[in-house]
Amino acid sequence: MWWYLLKRLALSVVIILLAVAALFLMLHSIPGDPVSIALGPRATPEVQAAYAAKMHLDKPLYYQFLIFAGNVLQGDLGSDVFSNRSVALTLSEQLPYTIALAVAALGWAALVGIPLGCLSAIRPNSWLDRITGIISVGTIAVPSFLVSIWAILLFSITLRWLPVIGAGEEGDILSQLRHLILPAFAVGLGWVGYLARMVRASMLEVMGENYIRSARAFGLRPRTIVFRYALKVAILPTITLIGVGFGGLLSGTVFAEIIFSRPGVGKIIYDMVLARNFPVVQGAVLVTIALYVVVTLIADLMVSWLDPRVRESL
């Protein structure tokens, strides 16, 4: 297990380095002069030159990358070019909101999707399976932004039960939870379908295995067979999917953060790309990539812990 962990950690570092390098190149190849975009049309040539020097934009691209990489290795993500605030501080403020949204969205999706998948698999081709199938495909097919709009129209404008914008009052957990409900619902709805289909397919495969047939022959209760023996194996690909999904949501919740005006990493990245505020974008993407890799690593470790065959495959 330790050897496996070591190999996975080394692979993670390589992935982070490659991703950051690719991001750096892509970011700097976006058309438009970052100086004039950042400072606006009225900036004087002197101010533009000072900005370019401050951002090292007057240096070759490889040099800019080396400076960035060097600073990162020293734990310095740089500072916002407009406000001079530390990027690390900005991200530390935004990240909890994104993590909360991703956890809530995937959490409720898993709580609903996994049992739905199990139910479908226990009685394949029954009416329950068909209804579950329709619900699953339906939730996957409906775009999340549409769900957001309809949820706002129904729950916020018509019924006025839930708030639309913001993340709630600081220090007021109840207020923050209220503000989390609609975004989490919108982000997680599609995942209900994904998880239900994934669990159903895995369960059907596992339920045909010999050891399940043996369990039945021994007269174990169906519930015990499903939840104690079959689900333990069938859940493995779902854990990987949740891990990848969680990592993706760290920057993929941007639509919900924009529509619901929630603070978060995705929204910061979006806004800062438009403003060509490179230090914030680079810092934010670096952090999300690192988190993505860590979460995927944790998911892989969980899978390898549950299934020893995986450990030997790397």
Add this chain to the structure above:
Amino acid sequence: MRTDSHSRRQFLQTAAFAGTASLVGSFPGISWSASDGTLTVRFDREMESLDPGYYVGGHPPNDVNWCVMPALVHYGYKDGQAIWVPSPFVESVELRDATNIDFTLKSGLMWSGGNGELTTEDVAYSYDRMKESEWKGDYVAYDHVEIKDKYSGTIVLNQAFSPFMTTTLASGTGIIVCKKAVEAAGGRYTVDIPATCGPYVMEHKQAQYVKLRPNPEWTGAKPAYDNIDCLFVTEDEAGALAFEAGELDCAKITSNSYARYQKELPPNAKLTVAGALQYMWMGMNIENPKLQDIKVRQAIQHAVDQASIIQGAYAGTAEPSFGVVCPGLVGRRLETSYSYDPAKAKAMLDEAGVSGLTLTLRTLNAQERVLAAQIIQANLAQIGVTVEIIPLDSGPFWEMGQESKGETWKDLELWIMRFGSGPDPYEPFQWFVRDQVGIWNWERWSSDEFEDLFKQLVSVSEVDERHKIAIRMQEIMEETGAYVWLTHEPEVFIHRADIATQFAPSGEMQLGYFKPV
């Protein structure tokens, strides 16, 4: 007898129900709006800088600065016209003559953080500093401040400059900063103001809100609202939805929402057009070989149907444009020398001996502008001109006509452009003088008469005379054939009907003047 598992299940069910009920609110019809004496408004973007010398755009920094920082004058209105009025920070402001402005500050107005009292020295320092800043263009006519005593002084201009009060002192660049605190901060700042002085103090949380709370040290007149929460809602439609949900009391809206609300307003809501100080036109590069012949350019002027653009792209909410001077200002034109006439346009093209003309039309990739471009594309197709629309991100768009940014300006043919203006006709014309060719004058024409008139417009203060000058300057622009005037987009806000609002002519909220009806 009940089993343990059964009662645990019951407990969990009850807890889940209670939790859900408390989360969603037990009763329908709850409004989450802060209507308890707190005004909640929308800011459509984050603030990059509150330093008047280094603004990046006027809204929302002006909205905030006018609440927490001093200025000699503010915007007011008389007979629907934007004028300057003395601010709550002064005893008096008077124009002694064309180049001298006397002022007297109120005594006892304290800067935060123990930085002392607001004095004439702060005024002089603030304006002197602006001359070296990114916004020094607003201070070309400013020379110095003569300090008479702690509270009185005279602003001395180096030339007669009639727009100075409205376009400089009343605007965001007229903000006064605390000399002691700004010097201590190194001479400039961003969103953390070194010292404030005003009816409110601010708390800013990046990407979330600006909260304005009563300044305990403020000795001037109290504004109507004790608390103002300004929430950053960058998505336009989200802002409109939040207003409908009762979470915002005032929100800027788009043309689409404006058209929708004109048909059916939510309960207790009111629409206010804060101004239309934006002018949009389709420009033509007169140096481009395809457009060098003025007859071709004039044919294009006749081929574009402005009414269709206003209806199709702006749902009828935008004002028709006849020049660069915006509605409500001295010098606004009410007609053009050309009119929509495809037959005449085709005849002019034939006269120029042009056929099979293909042109590119560049525009910002924004919904209304792309729609306008598509209508123009259809209009020009009627006279046999094929138009290829090139939608662009703001980065490449704003530098495509600038010689300092590469060679793209040489390939420019047609483009849709929109500029913002201040409440004086001087502002829009400054971008079309000879010095601006290759900077912001992308049409690349120049005229001696235009240059002379521009100098007169700056120095003349008599209203009728300024009107005539501005009209003639727009005629000169139009005669180049390089302009098809399109629209003046309004700045529209939806707000609660029981709130009396006040906006700067450029569309910023003057939150300190908002009050309950």
